[in-house]
Structure formats: C-alpha cells, structure tokens
Amino acid sequence: MLYRDPAQIADGWLMRAAPALWLTLLVLIAALPTPFDQSPVPDLVLTGVYAACIRRPESVPIAVLFALGLLQDLLSTVPFGLHAVVYVLVHGLATRLPVARDSFLQIWLGFVPVAALAGAAGWLAVCLHHMVWIAPDPVLARSAASVIAFPVLALPLLWLFGYTRHVP
Amino acid sequence: MEETPRSIGETLDHGLRIAGRVLQRLSFAGLAVLAFGLVLIGKIDTRIVDGARSTIADVTAPVLDGLSYPLASAYEWFQDISTIGGLMAENRRLREENARLANLRLIAHDLKAENAGLRRLLRFDPGPVAKSVSTRIIADTGGVFARSLMVHVGSTHGIRKHLPVLAAEGLVGRVQTVGRQAARVLLLTDLNSKIPVAIGEQRRRAIMIGTNGPTPRLEFFASDTDPVPGAIVLTSGDGGVFRPGLPIGIVEPDAGTGWRVRPFVDWDRLDFVRIVDYGAPPKVDLAQGAD
Numbered sequence: 374m375l376y377r378d379p380a381q382i383a384d385g386w387l388m389r390a391a392p393a394l395w396l397t398l399l400v401l402i403a404a405l406p407t408p409f410d411q412s413p414v415p416d417l418v419l420t421g422v423y424a425a426c427i428r429r430p431e432s433v434p435i436a437v438l439f440a441l442g443l444l445q446d447l448l449s450t451v452p453f454g455l456h457a458v459v460y461v462l463v464h465g466l467a468t469r470l471p472v473a474r475d476s477f478l479q480i481w482l483g484f485v486p487v488a489a490l491a492g493a494a495g496w497l498a499v500c501l502h503h504m505v506w507i508a509p510d511p512v513l514a515r516s517a518a519s520v521i522a523f524p525v526l527a528l529p530l531l532w533l534f535g536y537t538r539h540v541p
Numbered sequence: 542m543e544e545t546p547r548s549i550g551e552t553l554d555h556g557l558r559i560a561g562r563v564l565q566r567l568s569f570a571g572l573a574v575l576a577f578g579l580v581l582i583g584k585i586d587t588r589i590v591d592g593a594r595s596t597i598a599d600v601t602a603p604v605l606d607g608l609s610y611p612l613a614s615a616y617e618w619f620q621d622i623s624t625i626g627g628l629m630a631e632n633r634r635l636r637e638e639n640a641r642l643a644n645l646r647l648i649a650h651d652l653k654a655e656n657a658g659l660r661r662l663l664r665f666d667p668g669p670v671a672k673s674v675s676t677r678i679i680a681d682t683g684g685v686f687a688r689s690l691m692v693h694v695g696s697t698h699g700i701r702k703h704l705p706v707l708a709a710e711g712l713v714g715r716v717q718t719v720g721r722q723a724a725r726v727l728l729l730t731d732l733n734s735k736i737p738v739a740i741g742e743q744r745r746r747a748i749m750i751g752t753n754g755p756t757p758r759l760e761f762f763a764s765d766t767d768p769v770p771g772a773i774v775l776t777s778g779d780g781g782v783f784r785p786g787l788p789i790g791i792v793e794p795d796a797g798t799g800w801r802v803r804p805f806v807d808w809d810r811l812d813f814v815r816i817v818d819y820g821a822p823p824k825v826d827l828a829q830g831a832d
Contacts, residue, residue, distance in 0.1 A: 401601060401608065402608065404601075404605060404680040404691070405605065405608055405609050405612050405679075405680060405681065406609060406612075406613075406678050406679070406680060406681040406690070406811075406812075407612075407616075407681065408620075408809050408810065435568055435569055435572055436568065436572065439572045439575075439576060442576065444597070447590070447593050447594050448597055448598075448601060448682055449682040449683060449687060450594075450683065450687040450688075450689040450717065450727065450731070450733075451683075451684065451686045451687045452580045452584075453579055453580070453583040453590045454575075454576045454577070454579025454580040454583060455580055455686060457572070457576035457579065458573065458576040458577050458580060461569065461573045461576055462573060465569050465573070495685075495686060496686075498577065499732075501580070501581060502580050502583060502584065505732070507732070507753065508752075508754070511685040511754070515685050
C-alpha cells in the first residue's frame with residue numbers, strides 16, 4: 374500500500390478548501406463599511422463566486438456556495454436565503470457557460486449574464502419577500518458597476534484561485 | 542449500426558457518471574428551491590434566524606473590528622490628502638460658521654436660562670438621565686437589498702433591542718438584534734423601518750417608511766394639508782419605540798406624488814454612532830417584520 378506524507382495530505386486538503394476559504398474572507402471584506410454609501414459599489418463576493426466557478430469548479434460545489442450564501446445572509450439583514458438563491462443560480466449558469474477558461478475577454482463577457490441573473494434573482498426574491506415593488510435602479514447600477522469593475526476585481530482572484538490549484 | 546459491447550467495469554463507470562450528473566442536477570434544483578423557500582418563509586418566524594444572526598455577529602465582530610481599523614485609517618488619510626487643496630476655502634467657511642455659531646451660543650444661553658426658570662416655576666421633573674454608549678461602526682451589513690450596520694457593543698454593554706441609535710446630526714435607526722459583544726442597527730432608510738414622526742412646528746403626525754433608498758417616504762398623514770417643503774421632521778414618540786423630539790431630517794417633495802424625508806445624517810461620513818437608553822423599555826414595535 375502506498376502511504377502519503379501527512380503534511381502532503383494536509384496540503385492537499387488546504388488547496389482543495391482554499392477557494393471556499395477565500396470566498397469566506399471576501400464575504401467579511403465586503404461587509405466592511407465604505408464611504409461610498411450613495412454610490413453603486415461592485416459586488417465583490419459575486420465576482421469571487423464567478424471566478425471560483427470558472428477557475429476551480431471542482432472546489433466550489435453547489436452546496437458550498439449555498440452555505441456561503443447563508444453565511445452572508447446571517448451576517449447581513451437581507452431576507453434569509455437571498456444570497457443562497459443567488460449563488461446557487463450563479464453556479465448553475467457559470468458552470469454551463471461556453472467560455473474558454475484561458476480567454477479573459479470571454480470570461481469577462483460571460484460575467485455579463487451572470488451579473489444580470491444575480492441582480493434579477495435577488496431583486497425578485499426581495500420583492501416577493503416583502504410583497505412590495507422595489508425600484509430596480511440600485512440593483513441595475515450595482516450589476517453594471519460589477520461588470521465594469523470586473524477586470525480590476527477578478528484578475529487577482531482568478532490568479533489566486535489558479536495559484537492555489539491542487540496538484541495531486 | 543452495431544454497438545460495441547461494454548465490459549462490466551465500463552458499464553459501472555458509465556452508470557456512476559450518469560448517477561453523478563443526475564445527483565448534481567437534483568442538488569441544483571433542490572438547493573435552488575430550498576433557498577427560495579427560505580426567502581419566502583423567512584418572514585413567518587424570525588426568532589431562530591435572529592438568534593443565529595446574533596451568534597454570527599458575536600463571532601465575526603472581532604475580525605470585522607480588526608479589518609475595519611486599517612480601512613478607516615486609509616479613508617481618513619485619503620480625505621486629509623484630498624482636502625489639502627481646499628484649506629483656504631475651508632478656513633474661510635469655518636470662520637463664517639464660527640461667527641454664526643457664536644451668535645447662536647448667545648441665543649442658546651438666554652433660552653437655557655429661560656428654560657431653567659420655567660422648569661423651576663412648574664417644578665418640572667425631567668425624568669431619569671439617559672445613558673448612552675458611543676461606538677465605532679465595524680460593518681455595513683446592508684447593501685442594495687437592506688440598510689443596516691454592525692457595532693461592536695452588545696448586551697454586556699447594556700445594549701437592548703429597539704434602543705435608538707443617533708449620530709451627531711440626528712437619528713440613524715434602532716437596534717435590531719443584540720449579541721453579547723455586537724449588535725445590528727436597522728437604519729431608518731431600510732425597507733423594514735416604519736417610524737411615527739411629527740412634522741414642522743404644528744407637529745403634524747405621519748409615518749416615515751424606509752425604501753432602501755437615501756430618502757424615506759412619508760405616508761399616513763394625520764391631517765389633509767400638505768407638509769411644507771423644508772419642514773423639520775422629528776420622532777413623534779407615538780408607539781413608545783422612540784423618544785419624542787429626536788431630529789430625523791427635512792421634508793422634500795417627491796418627484797412623483799408624495800413626500801420624502803432627507804435625513805440629516807451624512808451616510809458617507811458615518812463612522813461613529815451613539816446608542817441611547819432613555820430608561821423605559823419600548824412598549825410597542827411598529828416596525829412590521831423587523832424584529
């Protein structure tokens with residue numbers, strides 16, 4: 374029987390868990406107060422989730438993103454389950470997109486429908502939860518800001534997820 | 542066309558692959574339905590979710606506190622740098638404001654003396670002295686779908702649910718959930734916020750309802766006459782959640798048909814808040830679905 378070094382096994386586990394750990398850190402960073410309260414701020418966690426689905430789909434199974442969404446919901450005051458809905462749908466779309474994983478332009482273009490879906494799903498869920506019509510302008514502005522800021526936010530994340538890839 | 546016969550191993554492998562794909566699809570559909578169901582039934586019983594939110598707030602508060610310090614310092618440094626160019630203009634504005642405030646101080650001094658005299662005359666009992674805790678904001682836990690903040694004080698610091706939260710300019714919101722070491726503040730702009738208010742010198746009653754936008758709207762006016770644009774909006778104290786007279790903002794006409802309130806608080810510069818305990822616990826929670 375072939376025995377592996379415990380340090381090697383731990384390293385493998387850490388590499389496998391790295392994307393989920395980074396995404397958890399992003400959830401905390403996204404909660405930090407900013408002086409741009411009235412301006413549309415790009416969705417850092419959504420960008421991270423998409424980047425992880427593109428670069429490391431095997432390390433971010435749908436259940437992990439579901440749990441991540443619930444964590445973000447508990448950290449905020451949005452309806453419980455809102456981010457879980459969004460990330461499950463994003464996983465469903467991002468892992469099925471016909472995007473060449475080595476073309477940044479295609480990855481960026483692929484983020485457009487993902488940001489639109491995330492904004493629409495979140496907006497619809499909040500409207501149904503409160504049973505009121507909510508102006509969609511801030512959601513559209515945020516989705517647009519996320520797409521525009523994608524190269525700045527996603528490039529380091531794509532590199533990071535690629536760097537922490539598990540090599541058996 | 543003749544199909545190539547498969548070995549038992551290949552058949553098993555093929556079957557496992559199909560089963561895996563079906564399981565993944567089922568988990569996708571199942572989790573999507575489960576998450577959507579949580580959103581819809583989340584309004585029915587919020588006690589479990591509130592308890593979990595308090596626990597998460599307690600656990601994450603030290604991390605958020607640590608992370609927010611360097612960020613706050615960086616913003617402060619950036620603001621200092623960006624204001625260097627306008628120091629002359631700022632100095633001139635402050636001189637003018639100082640002259641205006643000196644005049645107001647004299648008026649306030651006279652009013653204070655008059656107020657003290659009237660209180661003595663009426664043997665007025667001002668009631669218990671309010672206790673307050675000032676704290677730094679460690680997280681902006683809202684976003685486009687909710688408006689809330691997290692502060693690093695909790696039940697061990699005497700914080701209770703529903704206590705009003707103030708900034709230097711006026712009302713910010715109220716305490717929504719309390720952990721041992723952290724609390725979450727529901728802002729007056731949140732969709733769940735419904736505050737009874739008094740408008741202008743006539744103290745006309747209305748309800749201020751949050752919209753998740755910067756300006757909450759006014760509804761359910763007690764009388765038919767329209768409010769005056771620019772009139773000051775204060776808490777009315779109706780319902781017992783807020784003490785009467787806490788400043789909120791000014792009335793402005795809505796582009797549509799109604800009226801809105803422009804809060805005094807500058808949300809972009811909100812770093813510290815004060816949580817005030819006026820003694821008596823709130824009697825009624827008017828913020829539907831917020832507790």
